[in-house]
Amino acid sequence: MMVSVRHASGKGADSRRAGSDGDGRPSLAFDAGTPYAEYGAITTLLSLQRTRTDEPAETTFLVSTQVMELLFALIRHEWEIARDALEADDVPVAVAALRRGASAQDVLIASWDLLGAMTPNEFTRFRDRLGEASGFQSYGYRHLEFLIGNKAEAMVRPHRADPGVRADLERTLRAPGLHDAALRLLHRRGLPVPAGRVDRDFTRPAEPDPAVERVWAAVYADERSDNDLLLLAETLLDTAERVTRWRHRHLMAVKRAMGAKRGTGGSSGMAWLARNAAVDVFPELWSLRTRI
Template identity: 65%
Template sequence: MVATSQEPWRSPTDTGQSGRGDGDPSLAAGQAVGYMRYGGIDTLLTLQRPLSSEPEEYSFLVTTQVMELLFALVRQRWERARDELEADSVTRACAELRRAHHAQDVLVQSWQLLETLTPTEFARFREELGAASGFHSPNYRHLEFLLGNKSAAMVRPYDGMPEISAPLEQALIQPGLYDAALRLLRRAGLPVPAERAERDWSQPYTPHTEVERAWAEVYADDRPENELFTLAETLVDTAERVTRWRHRHLMAVKRSLGAKPGTGGSAGLEWLARNAQQDVFPELWSLRGNI
């Protein structure tokens, strides 16, 4: 070995002052403050506070918080897409939906963080959750409202929290993402019934045969330049990702909890199975058996 006076941990280009050579990032004292402040990293890393001695509870908390951030990002994209559809801007709406697809893909893959959670590990901290459940996530509820799964009762758990309940109440009475798409089709001269273009938006969306017929007319012209056909397939991509997430949720619960009741008072596995089987944007799926 050739003897050298240089410390083994120091880069040959290290000046010993700023820690910076040609093209290297600056290592000047105090420069990390900007990064920590911009991302709120010091606060972020204090938000994982396990209530038990089970190590895997930390992974459960991290997964929950990651999903909440992604829910908020998808909500932002979907709301923009909805607004672009209301403004007859199909190209921009599809662009927002495709951006949301990337976040949805990460959401689906996030369940992998819990795939190693065993039933015994979950049992060691489940009591600490009390009545807490992902079912009560306001961000997730916003997404369900945008998908057309409206219910005034779903706002009730947030009584006493006006900063949460007020935006949800507003989302309840606004058109959802699919509603905006159907209104666009009607303005384009397609046979969407008036009762679907103007209705009580606080009620859940239900399928209609005439809506299926309108989408069938769109699919009859499957040229790439038909922007309504592009919209239809982009909405199907969105819907499929929702179903994937629901199914991964179902399987994660089946692995760690089995058929026990859910923490939010639901039937647990049975409720999740019903939810996973529910088609998102139903006529875009039913028409496939009739083309």
């Protein structure tokens, strides 16, 4: 994505000078609404909290959902930059994007605090009005799962009625994930990455491979300060750890609000979330720690 920066001599600087009173106080006179509201589409944003019951906790639930979706989009943006940079042999850009993504992941994990105090009675009073709606159906989150290698073509199926969303998900499904792109980079650097992990069907998840673990172990054996591959490995692990934290916080929020009830979207609810939270992201980066 290209970012346009206005220099001091540009239109943006001119408008700031024109709006200033010259004594350090903020501008207060705007004939067509504030630039802040226009830039952030604030009026539109604040018109989207349409609850279905009179239960006060539903507002918290709805706002939390919308905040999470915005963060999913931001994290996807950073992860795709990182993946594409790895494909282009640009480790510094990839690491910078992953670090920005990790900061967004921290906010995403903390967003569960908004729901942490919701009681089972509060949730029950509006749960039925959700119908079959479930976070499992979030295509923003599905992009993230595909990018970390949790590929499953069946997960595109819920979005078949929206051709644009479906096509976008299929592109992410077919493309290398973050770990795929990292291993392809290691291969180009001369490390013995198995051929089946360099060129493969990216629509399918990759099984953990001891040979991949050995490759990463070789990266960790080089502790020179300028080993950019070691920095990449640790940054990928930062990302992976935060995914697991997110999954665990999701599990705890569900356990607290509804126990072992079946999920609104038809899943087994808490049991399904527990199985998902137990699966390591980028597993060879975790298992090599036993080897070292």
